[in-house]
Amino acid sequence: MPSSTIQSPPHHHHLQTLLSSARPFLRGELETVDDKLPALIAVLKSVGAGECWHKHGSFLDHLIDIYRILKIWKSPDAVCLCGLFHSAYSNSYVNLAIFDPSTGRDVVRRHVGDAAERLIHLFCVVPRQQLIHDNLLYRYSESELVQHVIDSENSLEKALINAEKGVFVVEDEEWRRKIQSVLPADGVVMKHIKTGEDVHLSRRVVATFLLMTIADFSDQLFSFQDVLFDNSDGMLKFAGNDWPTGLWPGDGKPGLWMNSISRMGAIYTLIVREEQLYSIEQSQSQSTNSNGNNRDEEIELVIPPILESCTKILSxxxxxxxxxxxxxxxxxxxxxxxxxxxxxxxxxxxxxxxxxxxxxxxxxxxxxxxxxxxxxxxxxxxxxxxxxxxxxxxxxxxxxxxxxxxxxxxxxxxxxxxxxxxxxxxxxxxxx
Missing domain, CATH: 1.25.40.10 (Tetratricopeptide repeat domain)
Structure with missing residues (x-):
């Protein structure tokens, strides 16, 4: 067979594409990812991010890691930049205010732009445990999530086929009613963790924070946190309080976080699919959504490749x-x-x-x-x-x-x- 007709298997091409996306980070050629990235990292260094302890290393390392993860997942630039500065004002989980939220927002905004800074600020002022776990994760049983992921795929496939035929009818199904009940199209209102004021979060912003939490947890969790919170059942409920025996860094075992992460991924997939169906419905609606300007529809929701594109739940x-x-x-x-x-x-x-x-x-x-x-x-x-x-x-x-x-x-x-x-x-x- 002539060499010109020899073809590499598809998985080889996929692997090479993945490696190409990772290579700038492996080689430290960050300017090829974003020409502003080296300067942004220099800013984080200048305010001491590299001196702050953070679970699996320094805060600076963690911030760069989250940026890398989100970039490999092909997240929008504003979301990646939010990842790079994601706890810079401190948040409901950590005390890491390397920028004063009362005076430093203009500084951060000059570096990352309005859209990214808004996400950074929101990420830092909402009660994320309540938002992600109480309001979303704990509202679903595991079996329910498994079935809803299957049903949502079928719903979306039918809707897209019908749309190609000019039929824009989307069925009202159980999985849609559930996701709409826990996360309505117009978003949710949370309480500011310091002032108690109402903070509106669009559905796409909630989805973005869910995606970032998946990246955040996967980068930093290992057996140290399992000991702290007595996560022996692997459900990551943060129910324990074994602070005296949680000796850092512990034995270094991989953490028991993947069940929780996989459930987050499944819910994220449901939100993305519901947003797609909502868009199909709205494209044929003669009425204007009164809250359309608050839905952040310019934020692209990407599906990470992990866990078979966030469709599988690991028990x-x-x-x-x-x-x-x-x-x-x-x-x-x-x-x-x-x-x-x-x-x-x-x-x-x-x-x-x-x-x-x-x-x-x-x-x-x-x-x-x-x-x-x-x-x-x-x-x-x-x-x-x-x-x-x-x-x-x-x-x-x-x-x-x-x-x-x-x-x-x-x-x-x-x-x-x-x-x-x-x-x-x-x-x-x-x-x-």
């Missing part, structure tokens, strides 16, 4: 079992041997197929056993998932470190070679 039970199997696989190789560790990692992946690190460790085991084709497959899957999340699940190593190690594994698997000495392992590093 609390499965996330616990998967995490514990993973921990056995990475920590007990001297006890279990390579075959035993491979077996528990394979079981971990079945329980939780949505994170990359189990694939990566399994790939290294396969490399050591000379199973190069299997190793390549696992390394590429791990690489895909790690880039899609934009942050590591196993936070003992940085996201950049995991990505680099994945690429080493992919390269060596393609070469069908792996070091047979300890010095050979230490010599690894170059990726192409």
């Amino acid at each position: 609390a039970k499965d996330q616990i079992e998967a995490r514990d199997l993973y921990w056995e696989g990475v920590c007990e190789v001297s006890k279990r041997g390579l075959d035993g560790c491979a077996e528990v990692l394979e079981r971990s992946i079945v329980k939780n197929p949505f994170v990359g690190e189990p694939h990566v460790v399994l790939s290294q085991i396969y490399m050591s056993q000379g199973r190069f084709d299997e190793a390549e497959k696992e390394a590429e899957e791990g690489l895909r998932l790690l880039i899609e999340w934009g942050s590591p699940w196993d936070k003992r190593m940085s996201w950049e470190g995991w990505i680099a190690w994945c690429r080493v594994l992919v390269m060596k698997a393609k070469e069908k070679s792996w070091p047979q000495t300890s010095w050979g392992i230490l010599n690894l590093g170059l990726v192409r």
Whole structure:
């Protein structure tokens, strides 16, 4: 077959596209992402963000991480910039006012623009635990969410097909009534966390804050918070108060946050689909929405690639079992041997197929056993998932470190070679 007719498989193209989106962050070429980004980071450094403690490191690191995650998810610029400055006035969760909210809003606005600063300010003054958990997350059972995600996909598909035929009738269904009841088209009113004044949030702003909370939690949560809040059931209810034994940084295990995050993702998907159907309805409506100017319809709602485009829910039970199997696989190789560790990692992946690190460790085991084709497959899957999340699940190593190690594994698997000495392992590093 002539070389010109050889085509790479679709997953290879997808992986290369993902890697291209991540490469500016891996190389520190931030000006290619946004020519203002280096200057914005310099501003954050100048006000001490790099000196502030924040869960998994410094506040500056966290802010840059959230920007990276949102950018990889193709969020609008204003949303990404909100991520970069998202707690800069402090908020209902943290005391990190690197800009005084009473005097610093003009300063921040000059740097990021009106739209982003408005989101930053709103994010910092609303009671986010009440907004995200009490008003949304805790209003749905898990089984209800699973069914509503399925129903909403069917509803949207039918509506789009009908719209192509010129029929703009959208059915009134249970899933729509539920999401409209918890988050009406005209948005919600919350109380300012300091003044008690009413703060109106449009449905798209609430959805944006839900998306940012997914990014925020995924970047910073690990076993340290599980101990603090007694999250042994994996439901992330923040019900415990074990502050004396919550010794930072703890044992470094991956945290039990994915059940909660996956439920947030499902609700976000319902909101996005309801917004699409609402737009179809409004496009044929002769009446003007009296609150149209308050709906923030210019804010684009993007679906992150994680959790199969935020359509899958990982049960609390499965996330616990998967995490514990993973921990056995990475920590007990001297006890279990390579075959035993491979077996528990394979079981971990079945329980939780949505994170990359189990694939990566399994790939290294396969490399050591000379199973190069299997190793390549696992390394590429791990690489895909790690880039899609934009942050590591196993936070003992940085996201950049995991990505680099994945690429080493992919390269060596393609070469069908792996070091047979300890010095050979230490010599690894170059990726192409």
